[in-house]
Amino acid sequence: MAARNTARKRAFQILFEGDQRGADVLTVLADWIRHARSDTRQPPVSEYTMQLVEGYAGHATRIDELIAQYAVGWTLDRMPVVDRNILRLGAYELIWVDETPDAVVLDEMVQLAKEFSTDESPSFVNGLLGRLKDLKPSLRRDAGDQV
Numbered sequence: 001m002a003a004r005n006t007a008r009k010r011a012f013q014i015l016f017e018g019d020q021r022g023a024d025v026l027t028v029l030a031d032w033i034r035h036a037r038s039d040t041r042q043p044p045v046s047e048y049t050m051q052l053v054e055g056y057a058g059h060a061t062r063i064d065e066l067i068a069q070y071a072v073g074w075t076l077d078r079m080p081v082v083d084r085n086i087l088r089l090g091a092y093e094l095i096w097v098d099e100t101p102d103a104v105v106l107d108e109m110v111q112l113a114k115e116f117s118t119d120e121s122p123s124f125v126n127g128l129l130g131r132l133k134d135l136k137p138s139l140r141r142d143a144g145d146q147v
Helices: 002-021 025-038 047-070 081-096 102-116 121-143
Strands: none
Touching: 002 025, 002 047, 002 081, 002 102, 025 047, 047 081, 047 121, 081 102, 081 121, 102 121
16 A cells, blocks of 8 residues: 555654654654645645554653563664664554554655664564564553553
């Protein structure tokens, strides 16, 4: 589904921009929406992109805790910015969005890593998100989160 692929890529770009600028992702999202409305050359921000960014923002603290806990040998701050934000997006969609099959989330995030990050990043992203996928039932129960 090309529309979902594009939505994920744009959501990743918004998370990445927020991280780079030290800005709240919801502020960056609002900037992107405003820019798309005022410049016809910019594509509109899709509903699914908004859903992903807003969903991540609602669980950001928990997502960062999970990434830090399960990223063997890496602290969140030492992790490449691209990888960190792909993992953030992937963790949100994997754990809190039931309508997307887990295999699709993993594949999409690995593809983002291939496109935007280092040669080692796809296997790192796949391994960490695969671990979160395996732990998903207990992670949701521990957080008391229901979708």
